[in-house]
Amino acid sequence: MTRGVTGARLRRSGLAWVTAALMGAAGAQNLTAYSALAGSLEGAVQMRAQSAEQALNRLDAAGQALDELAPTLRNQQIVSGLRDALGRSRAALARTPAELEAQVQLARGLMRKALYDQSLAALGAQPANASSQLMLLTREFGLTGDAASALNADAKAGRLERVAWRLQRAAVQKVSAALQATQARQTTGSYVNLARATGWFTVVQDSASAGDLKLSQFGDALRQLTSGDTAGLTSSLGTLRRGTQVFAQTLAQPPALTPARPATGTPAGGTPVTTPATPGSGAQGSGAQGSGTPGSAPATIPGTAPATPGAPGATRAPGAEAVYAALGRALAASGHADGVTARAALQDASTQLARAGTPLRDTAEYLTLQRALEGAQNRAAPRPSDVQALIAGLANAERAARGEAVSALDRASLGTAGWFSGWVRALIFLLLGVGVAAPLYLLNLAFGGRNVYWRAITAGLVLLLLPLFLEGVFGFLGALGDALGGGALAGLTNVTLSQGAYALPVWALLALGALGLLAFGFRGLCLQFGLLGDQGSTHTTAQHTVIDWDEDV
Known part of the structure; x- marks a missing residue:
């Protein structure tokens, strides 16, 4: 029993000696x-x-x-x-x-x-x-x-x-x-x-x-x-x-050179250091100032700008990769109308951007991108084009950090995405999408539907304006669903043809069908009124005037 207690005391004494040696040895x-x-x-x-x-x-x-x-x-x-x-x-x-x-x-x-x-x-x-x-x-x-x-x-x-x-x-x-x-x-x-x-x-x-x-x-x-x-x-x-x-x-100029000498360490107890207090934490520092740094104080030369050391040949600012990764996740989520995940990724991108180092932080494009990210974090119905503008803004900031010319087009895209997005975009396209019905109704009212060529022209216009209708109606419904917490209603945004690459072939087919129907319809009208083919020599102007717009020849 006594031997065990003695051994424990020796171990504690040895540990204390080692700790004291470590603390006593400067640094x-x-x-x-x-x-x-x-x-x-x-x-x-x-x-x-x-x-x-x-x-x-x-x-x-x-x-x-x-x-x-x-x-x-x-x-x-x-x-x-x-x-x-x-x-x-x-x-x-x-x-x-x-x-x-x-x-x-x-x-x-x-x-x-x-x-x-x-x-x-x-x-x-x-x-x-x-x-x-x-x-x-x-x-x-x-x-x-x-x-x-x-x-x-x-x-x-x-x-x-x-x-x-x-x-x-x-x-x-x-x-x-x-x-x-x-x-x-x-x-x-x-x-x-x-x-x-x-x-x-x-x-x-x-x-x-x-x-x-x-x-x-x-x-x-x-x-x-x-x-x-x-x-x-x-x-x-x-x-x-x-x-x-x-x-x-x-600190603009280095201190004068002094003969090299060993620095005397601070006593083992250390000098008091003010500890930063955070809001709501209640942590307070001592308020005392510690000892200055060893050596002579730097010379004070007012009005001289400090030289900024940088990494020669650096092509990528520290922290930019993490921002790109977060924006990539936001782009993927917005591409299938997952607004919750997209906003979380945008918040992460804002956090990562705040941690980026110089020289990226020293550019005006950095501040512009930071404001854009802060606005995008809580925006309803984020779309891929919104995130693409943010990625372009980050690329602009990198170019500025390297001393290269920035893209005016990317800057304009970032600025436009800041206001023409969310509910503003959804409501404007809703008005345009619903407004598609007006010219189609007036066309049918003016020329009727008995003429096959006019029906083809009307169908071609329907196909041509269908992407605008889908963007307006389903984009608004998707934004409404996103505001209500997501789900199937938010997924209706994927019906729009501006959501992703999968919609481009559909848009091309609609445009092809519209062009075919319009060409067929207008060619038929030209034949009907003798502007094309052999009928042009057999009909007179007087005969043309007695033919109704909605009748076949």
Whole structure:
């Protein structure tokens, strides 16, 4: 009994010693657990649109990864904030995918804050896992190509002040891009973008270059957005954008080179870090500011625009593939009049678009597409042409991100789909479809139905106008069925000839029949009145006038 207790105490002492050694060694965080936590959180967001149960499984995996990561994080306030964010993420599963993504963005901000602080402290000692830390830093901060190479070179040369400057500049650019994509409206896209901006500012909240910009201001803006305070949100967004612009200008030029020296790590207890509070969560930060980044502060040169590092030769903006996939699902669903699935896929596309990276986010076409997606999410009776316009808008945004000329036709299609769709389209085509009966009735009234040629002409006009009738009547009935929850009535939209490729042969056959009947009818009339054939020489003009329009010769 005594031996077992003694062994248990030794094991606990050994574990405590190992944990203390890990926490005492500057920056010795568990990078594997960090990557697992990040992957599980991102996976939960992706799975939420398909299955809440699968998303919950990913959050469970994230909790296990956090348990492994927590002992290696010096700042236990960040650990507490991560556990709170994970709990709020679980609660968000019962609400909307956007709510879950917002909570994940806040959690990722805390993760990057811990990685940033401990990595800067660790790199000064040139640890054995320096390459792994640098690789994780470049991935987490979105540095690629020359920007990633420059970061690695500065780290290996011991220029930690430049490492901090490069990471801060990348984070501030992401804050700025997210704020620019945030509109002063209560929409899911604005909520996710503002949460993303809050998460990225969490990383650099302690920077000496932040000026008057505080994390609490981002929390106030989030509360104003969720409460519908549009006026307050407009003012807050203006303040945040101006503060971020000043922050970016301060980081425009790199700090002066200083002799390489080891960085002194932060004490094991860590400095207090402000934890972003989310609306309705009740989570509040400490309000205290942590220690600044190692090295000298970046030089302040007002009025200088920050250089934007990018990936040379990039042809596809990060995140665009996920948006294309979601729009493809929406197109397939709208092609067989499944409005519920189509709208869910459009909502997923909006969520994925909000996660897209630069340079896609920095284009005017991105904002246009974001507004179009937000409007399409709740639109009745989505049609394939509506989704095709959104896909064209995304392609335009990609072209703009690559510096290429955008398609004016695609831009016009996206703009047209924004207003000529849903109930507007259904009602206009209903009026046109019902109006088809008027000219056919007047034609029959004027010329009667005894003449076989006039009957052929009337039948040809019926076939020619039938697609318009089907679009108007059955398109309206399908929209009505979609508004009532789907079912067989919503499926009547598939009778229209603009719904999919299957209708094109039907349309071609109707047009062929119409052309044949019209040609037969008008040729017969020409023969009847002596305009064609031998009858033209045997009938006089006087004889023509005594023949009734509806009589055969």
